[in-house]
Amino acid sequence: MPYSPQHKEQSRQKILQAAAKLFCAHGFDRVTLNQIMKKANLTHGAFYGHFSGKSALYEAALKFATDQGFWARSEKQTEAKPSHLKALVARYLSWSEPNPKLPSPLEFLVTDAAHQDEKVRxxxxxxxxxLVDRLAAILDKRGVKQARSLSEETVVSLVGTVSIARSITQPLRADFVERAKQRILSRIQQGLTQDTANP
Known part of the structure; x- marks a missing residue:
């Protein structure tokens, strides 16, 4: 008896959730399809009913992780209070902890950004x-003229901070992340102030 479309979609969502968590935590090379299917609580044979291979799953899983991320959920708040940008930065930097609830899709910068597989890159x-586009939209609504440039600079700083922080032992990690957070917020504030002062 064939599975219903609802059952197939539920299985696909389970695979995506498991893959997103594992890929975001360990990168493309260190995760196997067996690990993903085990985490999803599904048989290995079920995988090919949804994806053509590991690269196709990686693509779908990263998009899933990005769409489920804090910035994606916050799109309706882009014109919100000044504390909103601080909350976004703090939330991203919380991914520097060893077992984050929702890992950063960009944390594995070194291993996956230079991967030999074109689809992965x-x-x-x-x-x-x-992520840059979403932050740029927030900054643009706050009146920042160079929103895209400041957004790109901010995302690079956030990704770099999280990547490095994951290799630093506690209690040094907490101090490192806090200093980085203050620098990033100061740079954002500087961008906001400059554009307000020079309309």
Missing amino acids: QTYQECFDS
Whole structure:
């Protein structure tokens, strides 16, 4: 008896959730399809009913992770209070902890950004561009003229901070992340102030 469309979609969502968590935590090379299917609580044979291979799953999983991320959920708040940008930065930097609830899709910068598989590199680029675009939209609504440039600078700083922080032991990690957070927020504030002062 064939599965219903609802059952198939539920299985696909389970695979995406498991893959997003594992890929975001460990990168493309260190995750196997067996690990993903085990985490999804599904048989290995069920995988090919949804995806053609690991690269196709990686692409879908990173887009899923980005769409489920804090910035994506916050699109309706882009004209919100000044504390909103601080909350976004703090939330991203919380991914520096060893077992974050929702890992950063860009944390594995070194391993996956330079991956030999063209599809993997392209997916990473799309994920990066998506985060930059979303932050740029927030900054643009706050009146920042160079919103795209400041957004790109901010995302690069956030990704770099999280990537490095994950290799630093506690309690040094907390101090490192806090200093980085203050620098990033100061740079954002500087951009907001400059554009307000020079309309």
